[in-house]
Amino acid sequence: MSTKPKIPTIWDIPREELFAPGHRMCQGCGAAILMRHITKALGKDAIIVEATGCVEVTTTVYPQTAWKHPWLHIAFENAAAGASGVEAAIKALKRKGVIPKDKKVKVVAIGGDGGTFDIGLQALSGMLERGHNVLYIVYDNEAYMNTGIQRSGATPYKAWTTTTPVGKVWRGEWRPKKDIMGIVLAHRVPYAATVNPAYITDLYMKVRKAVEIEGPTFIHAFSPCTPGWRIDPALTVTVARLAVQTGVWINYEVENGEFRVTTPVSRRKPVRDYLKLQGRFRHLTEEEIAEIQRMVDEEVERINRLVGKTVIGPVVK
Amino acid sequence: MAGKKKLPLSGNTAIAYAAKAADVDVISAYPITPQTTIVEKLAEFVANGELNAEVIHVESEHSALSAAVGASAAGARVFTASSSQGIALMYEIMFIASSMRLPIVMAMATRALSAPINIWNDHGDFMAASDTGWVMMMAHTNQEAHDDVILAYKIAEHPDVLLPVITAIDGYFMSHTIEPVEPIEREEALKFIPKKVTWRVLDPDNPVTMGPLGTPEWYYEFKRQQHEAMKKAREVFDEATKEFEKTFGRNYEPVEYFMMDDAEYALVAMGSVAGNVKAYIVREARKRGIKLGLIRVKLFRPFPAEEIAEVISNLKAVGVIDRALAFGSSYGGPLYGDTLSAAYIRGIDTPIVNFVAGLGGRPVTFHDIKTMVDATLALDGKTRKDVPKEPYFIGVRE
Numbered sequence: 061m062s063t064k065p066k067i068p069t070i071w072d073i074p075r076e077e078l079f080a081p082g083h084r085m086c087q088g089c090g091a092a093i094l095m096r097h098i099t100k101a102l103g104k105d106a107i108i109v110e111a112t113g114c115v116e117v118t119t120t121v122y123p124q125t126a127w128k129h130p131w132l133h134i135a136f137e138n139a140a141a142g143a144s145g146v147e148a149a150i151k152a153l154k155r156k157g158v159i160p161k162d163k164k165v166k167v168v169a170i171g172g173d174g175g176t177f178d179i180g181l182q183a184l185s186g187m188l189e190r191g192h193n194v195l196y197i198v199y200d201n202e203a204y205m206n207t208g209i210q211r212s213g214a215t216p217y218k219a220w221t222t223t224t225p226v227g228k229v230w231r232g233e234w235r236p237k238k239d240i241m242g243i244v245l246a247h248r249v250p251y252a253a254t255v256n257p258a259y260i261t262d263l264y265m266k267v268r269k270a271v272e273i274e275g276p277t278f279i280h281a282f283s284p285c286t287p288g289w290r291i292d293p294a295l296t297v298t299v300a301r302l303a304v305q306t307g308v309w310i311n312y313e314v315e316n317g318e319f320r321v322t323t324p325v326s327r328r329k330p331v332r333d334y335l336k337l338q339g340r341f342r343h344l345t346e347e348e349i350a351e352i353q354r355m356v357d358e359e360v361e362r363i364n365r366l367v368g369k370t371v372i373g374p375v376v377k
Numbered sequence: 378m379a380g381k382k383k384l385p386l387s388g389n390t391a392i393a394y395a396a397k398a399a400d401v402d403v404i405s406a407y408p409i410t411p412q413t414t415i416v417e418k419l420a421e422f423v424a425n426g427e428l429n430a431e432v433i434h435v436e437s438e439h440s441a442l443s444a445a446v447g448a449s450a451a452g453a454r455v456f457t458a459s460s461s462q463g464i465a466l467m468y469e470i471m472f473i474a475s476s477m478r479l480p481i482v483m484a485m486a487t488r489a490l491s492a493p494i495n496i497w498n499d500h501g502d503f504m505a506a507s508d509t510g511w512v513m514m515m516a517h518t519n520q521e522a523h524d525d526v527i528l529a530y531k532i533a534e535h536p537d538v539l540l541p542v543i544t545a546i547d548g549y550f551m552s553h554t555i556e557p558v559e560p561i562e563r564e565e566a567l568k569f570i571p572k573k574v575t576w577r578v579l580d581p582d583n584p585v586t587m588g589p590l591g592t593p594e595w596y597y598e599f600k601r602q603q604h605e606a607m608k609k610a611r612e613v614f615d616e617a618t619k620e621f622e623k624t625f626g627r628n629y630e631p632v633e634y635f636m637m638d639d640a641e642y643a644l645v646a647m648g649s650v651a652g653n654v655k656a657y658i659v660r661e662a663r664k665r666g667i668k669l670g671l672i673r674v675k676l677f678r679p680f681p682a683e684e685i686a687e688v689i690s691n692l693k694a695v696g697v698i699d700r701a702l703a704f705g706s707s708y709g710g711p712l713y714g715d716t717l718s719a720a721y722i723r724g725i726d727t728p729i730v731n732f733v734a735g736l737g738g739r740p741v742t743f744h745d746i747k748t749m750v751d752a753t754l755a756l757d758g759k760t761r762k763d764v765p766k767e768p769y770f771i772g773v774r775e
């Protein structure tokens with residue numbers, strides 16, 4: 061049974077900032093919005109373990125830090141392993157009476173798509189399979205942004221990146237995005253969800269849930285990147301919202317195997333509306349856009365089948 | 378003073394007993410021969426309720442050390458163990474563990490590095506770790522292997538040091554060989570190494586950022602401090618071994634001297650091969666009137682350069698046995714490199730020659746030791762200019 065807490069409104073989101081301004085993230089960075097609201101939703105009683113990547117390098121330029129949480133960065137591929145260690149330590153120290161038994165601490169790992177889908181996948185799988193009480197959050201900006209926009213397993217079909225350039229032979233990335241949620245759910249975790257920075261109350265509710273649930277939980281966060289996606293910094297939230305409105309991104313959660321779309325879309329916008337705002341898709345031909353539309357339609361159909369009714373509607377021009 | 382009861386323990390089991398006595402909170406390790414039985418034994422202790430610890434069944438050595446870093450950063454006393462390919466896979470995180478100044482203790486049952494894959498003993502893995510910023514010790518009896526783990530926590534957790542420590546033994550020759558060991562009991566161990574968190578930890582009530590980005594404006598200072606911590610580790614090693622002797626009655630020095638009082642020649646060695654050399658000295662060399670001694674290096678990082686140079690300065694010739702190769706280096710074996718520079722910087726002219734032996738578990742026989750001794754004696758009356766520029770490859774088929 062899925063627990064259905066009161067749907068939070070924007071007024072439920074704490075005013076207290078736990079992610080300080082003055083970091084070096086780009087103007088309009090989707091991950092910056094995510095971090096601000098994730099930390100609010102976590103509340104103070106959390107320890108964050110971060111993978112190498114954009115968020116890490118831009119928020120902890122010694123001797124400054126944007127984090128009001130205890131925060132640990134070890135390397136690129138091991139946020140899940142590091143978090144496993146922190147969690148195990150807390151467990152042992154509580155059992156031995158070194159840390160008070162009732163002290164509330166949630167361990168949260170945060171990694172980029174590269175650090176999660178690719179190089180960190182093994183550590184993530186280990187952490188999930190062993191059942192650590194850790195919330196893992198991937199902010200997915202669909203490429204290795206920190207090193208200059210190289211493709212990752214999360215890069216979408218046809219997207220330009222610096223390692224899938226558009227040339228006479230290549231037309232951007234030619235493989236579809238890896239299904240990280242499918243991989244995570246295959247570990248039978250008690251809770252996994254997708255979130256999007258244009259839907260903050262949905263994000264807030266899901267992070268709260270993921271924190272409260274005992275055991276490994278997972279959140280896949282959509283994370284527009286202004287230089288990487290070649291978008292106007294003013295349009296980050298617009299692009300994020302369009303991703304949901306076009307069905308490119310679907311907000312859902314899976315709680316104890318029960319699947320629920322949290323942001324139903326009765327009438328979808330065409331994917332073109334989403335693609336045309338982004339320079340990384342500038343090279344697409346009409347046929348290529350139509351192909352991407354077909355791929356999105358198929359995924360929407362699959363989700364509707366899973367739910368058993370039409371939660372994501374047809375494209376209406 | 379400690380109880381006198383001895384148990385027949387393999388090197389690995391002796392290490393596991395010590396980790397138990399140290400009341401480690403988190404064990405994070407991955408199986409690899411010849412280390413595996415250390416973590417098997419520890420799992421057994423935890424399974425039987427003899428040790429109250431979290432065992433993290435990690436999916437790789439990379440994660441083993443990453444989780445160890447996380448656990449140590451959260452304030453736990455952490456133990457891990459590995460060998461060979463496992464050490465190679467940990468390599469990235471070894472630098473991070475030492476740079477983050479986390480007092481993790483890792484036991485190493487040394488083994489050759491692939492390729493070709495080989496589970497037998499040499500020091501390839503140990504030497505590969507030599508510049509990772511860990512304090513490194515190598516034992517040559519199972520008792521010493523046991524005691525080293527206790528000493529390791531004493532050094533690692535000292536507030537002036539805060540560095541991770543490797544305690545090594547030779548794979549198979551020690552890891553799987555049984556010797557009488559007097560185990561230190563938990564109570565006496567915890568008097569010697571009380572559970573006290575001397576480092577910064579992750580705590581929501583006192584948040585800190587660990588592992589930040591260090592720009593060129595700051596990075597260098599971090600490294601300089603690590604260098605200082607390593608020097609401190611030497612001072613603390615000396616204090617710790619003195620206190621250890623007072624408490625447990627066993628004396629350890631950074632360098633063990635065997636029949637060196639009147640020696641004119643010496644072999645320098647580490648690990649189990651030192652035992653063979655000792656036997657050769659007693660049974661062969663001394664009987665033939667050759668004034669041969671042994672310099673066994675126990676503490677490898679920080680390298681006891683002063684002591685080694687001092688003792689070498691009075692000798693006619695010295696041979697260094699390396700159980701690893703530094704490919705393409707100007708010297709040959711890594712232990713030779715350190716010994717040579719210790720002597721050179723101090724203007725010592727004693728001829729020092731290098732022997733590479735026992736790679737990938739090739740036995741180092743009495744005959745091999747004789748060959749090495751003969752080649753060392755041949756440098757009598759010579760200077761360092763006369764030393765062969767290539768190491769002798771002992772026991773290899775050319």
Ligand SMILES: Cc1ncc(C[n+]2csc(CCOP(=O)(O)OP(=O)(O)O)c2C)c(N)n1
Nearest residue numbers: 112113114136172173174175203204205206
């Ligand atoms: C072992 C290792 N390989 C490569 C790198 C270089 N590197 C640092 S961050 C990064 C990409 C990060 O991509 P992602 O996880 O998607 O995070 P983002 O920067 O996009 O936020 C790479 C390749 C590294 N730090 N460590």
Ligand code: SF4
Nearest residue numbers: 085086089114285286
């Ligand atoms: S490159 Fe992209 S992900 Fe990185 S800080 Fe800038 S906007 Fe954010």
Ligand SMILES: [Mg+2]
Nearest residue numbers: 172173203205
């Ligand atoms: Mg990325």
